[in-house]
Amino acid sequence: MERMSRNIGLQLKKIRKERSLSLDEVAKATDVSKAQLAQIEKGEANPTVSTIWKIAAGLKISFSSLLQPPKIHFQKYSVDxxxxxxxxxxxxxxxxxxxxxxxxxxxxxxxxxxxxxxxxxxxxxxxxxxxxxxxxxxxxxxxxxxxxxxxxxxxxxxxxxxxxxxxxxxxxxxxxxxxxxxx
Amino acid sequence: MERMSRNIGLQLKKIRKERSLSLDEVAKATDVSKAQLAQIEKGEANPTVSTIWKIAAGLKISFSSLLQPPKIHFQKYSVDxxxxxxxxxxxxxxxxxxxxxxxxxxxxxxxxxxxxxxxxxxxxxxxxxxxxxxxxxxxxxxxxxxxxxxxxxxxxxxxxxxxxxxxxxxxxxxxxxxxxxxx
DNA sequence: CGATTTTGTTTAATATAGTATACAGTCGTC
DNA sequence: GACGACTGTATACTATATTAAACAAAATCG
The missing domain is CATH 2.60.120.10 (Jelly Rolls)
Incomplete structure (x- = not known):
């Protein structure tokens, strides 16, 4: 359920680090508050489509680059x-x-x-x-x-x-x- | 900005109509309230990723099928x-x-x-x-x-x-x- | 028809996403 | 080593996404 949020957070952090931007800079570019960006990166947030839109537009990236799961990835399921x-x-x-x-x-x-x-x-x-x-x-x-x-x-x-x-x-x-x- | 929300709404309504489901049925399948589904379909909502996830999972569809804009589409821009x-x-x-x-x-x-x-x-x-x-x-x-x-x-x-x-x-x-x- | 179920809409209440602010740690630079 | 600029984090508050319930409008069926 909230695996998606974690993915978005990881992707966002990855892109931000690649461009070596600070949370403040991203906040200014995207018009999303620094606090919210931090929470999103940590996967502790459940963002709105408009926030995702603002992030994508501000960073000049596509949705898929935010939604796509990281390459290496594993998941364990158990029957209960x-x-x-x-x-x-x-x-x-x-x-x-x-x-x-x-x-x-x-x-x-x-x-x-x-x-x-x-x-x-x-x-x-x-x-x-x-x-x-x-x-x-x-x-x-x-x-x-x-x-x-x-x-x-x-x-x-x-x-x-x-x-x-x-x-x-x-x-x-x-x-x-x-x-x-x-x- | 909220073009995305409108897209999601249109796609959701399209899929729901194709399968001839009622809002109540979709609400039961997705665990998203009927009221919220109605608002989303009308493009008057700004859903959360978890809501979108629940809709996609409940309807057994992918994200792209919700996010992708309708085929015929036009948009007018003006310089102001x-x-x-x-x-x-x-x-x-x-x-x-x-x-x-x-x-x-x-x-x-x-x-x-x-x-x-x-x-x-x-x-x-x-x-x-x-x-x-x-x-x-x-x-x-x-x-x-x-x-x-x-x-x-x-x-x-x-x-x-x-x-x-x-x-x-x-x-x-x-x-x-x-x-x-x-x- | 009239009664009952099903449809989507609207309302008020609640949960939570989002913001603004203040905080604490780090990094230079002099 | 003290100062300032800058980093990410934690807090309190506001805005709003989401729900549950009541509502009205069709549709179904006797």
């Missing part, structure tokens, strides 16, 4: 209770491994299906692609005309722009990994 | 007193025709130089290119080793990453047009 959702009376369990990020454009889930469970999904918007890998057990995937049975280790990629469903036809738990790519 | 700056005791007059815009990346000036005036400029950052056209009179441009005399109708393009100067060697007013391209 907050990332867990269950449906079908607890027989269909979803763990968010990597949540959606506007920069990235896709999200990553782990799904556990109890025996016999059928889960239905609405159509996504045009251009959404799902990639399902069966890690344990088997799964039957339906989407429009398509009906595919996936065995352990198999992967299916399909456009999810119509209603679709996942089914576990076996007598044991099935574990899937699901990547949803938007647009 | 607020765009006018004079230096060298009024003998060097600058009119901002098109101010810098982070989306565009360049700005456009008209300059009037009285006879004999010499105007010095600091070095710009790496990658800045100036394009000078003499509309009336003559001008001598110096930048590093370069020294060029421009006659009426001639244009000079040069990298402005070192201190440079413009001079009017004639007995009458010289009028120049100047485009500064950043990065």
């Amino acid at each position: 209770s907050s990332t867990y959702v269950s449906e079908e009376n607890g027989k269909y369990r979803v763990y968010s491994i990597i949540p959606y990020d506007p920069e990235r454009g896709w999200e990553f889930y782990k799904i556990e299906m109890d025996p016999g469970v059928i889960h239905k999904s609405e159509a996504h918007t045009e251009g959404v692609v799902e990639t399902i890998t069966v890690f344990e057990g088997q799964a039957v995937i339906l989407c429009g005309e398509m009906k595919e049975q996936l065995m352990e280790g198999e992967t299916l990629v399909f456009s999810a722009n119509q209603p679709h469903q996942y089914e576990n036809p076996t007598n044991s738990v099935t574990v899937l990994y699901l990547i949803i790519q938007y647009r | 007193s607020s765009t006018y700056v004079s230096e060298e005791n009024g003998k060097y007059r600058v009119y901002s025709i098109i101010p810098y815009d982070p989306e565009r990346g360049w700005e456009f000036y008209k300059i009037e130089m009285d006879p004999g005036v010499i105007h010095k400029s600091e070095a710009h950052t790496e990658g800045v290119v100036e394009t000078i056209t003499v509309f009336e009179g003559q001008a001598v441009i110096l930048c590093g080793e370069m020294k060029e005399q421009l006659m009426e109708g001639e244009t000079l393009v040069f990298s402005a990453n070192q201190p440079h100067q413009y001079e009017n060697p004639t007995n009458s007013v010289t009028v120049l047009y100047l485009i500064i391209q950043y990065r």
Whole structure:
């Protein structure tokens, strides 16, 4: 959520240092207060579009140069209770491994299906692609005309722009990994 | 300045209408209040990066899809007193025709130089290119080793990453047009 | 039709982004 | 080493972004 603010701060500081400007100078050039600039650089602020505009205009740079994340970059995610959702009376369990990020454009889930469970999904918007890998057990995937049975280790990629469903036809738990790519 | 906000509003409304969602639905998906969404769509708001983030994440879209201006687009500028700056005791007059815009990346000036005036400029950052056209009179441009005399109708393009100067060697007013391209 | 739900707008209250000011540490320069 | 100019930081205050709720205008459905 506030990763964006941190990025902006890092980029701003980087550009400022490259040009060896002081906070005062940037404040004068951009008409944004020194205090606010300091907070933005430290990632402790949540700036407004108009402030970002003023910074970009004052420094004669583009938006992307402020928004783009630093080259070297790593991020660690962990699955906890907050990332867990269950449906079908607890027989269909979803763990968010990597949540959606506007920069990235896709999200990553782990799904556990109890025996016999059928889960239905609405159509996504045009251009959404799902990639399902069966890690344990088997799964039957339906989407429009398509009906595919996936065995352990198999992967299916399909456009999810119509209603679709996942089914576990076996007598044991099935574990899937699901990547949803938007647009 | 608030052109950006208007763009975001238009894009948001466009996407929302494409998917035929109500403000309430978007509010629920993004965790941004309905009132705020309405204001943003009307361009009457100045949202925070975190709000934009929440909107992008909730709608599963990228930043660029929110920030990018609508395809057909026009803008009219006019030269008024607020765009006018004079230096060298009024003998060097600058009119901002098109101010810098982070989306565009360049700005456009008209300059009037009285006879004999010499105007010095600091070095710009790496990658800045100036394009000078003499509309009336003559001008001598110096930048590093370069020294060029421009006659009426001639244009000079040069990298402005070192201190440079413009001079009017004639007995009458010289009028120049100047485009500064950043990065 | 009239009742009920859904739409977007407006209002008042709250949270917080933004500013201006004062502060403390650093760097020269004499 | 004291002075001044300049750096970034912390504070109190103001402006405003954001929310929650009430509102009005359609749309839906019997």
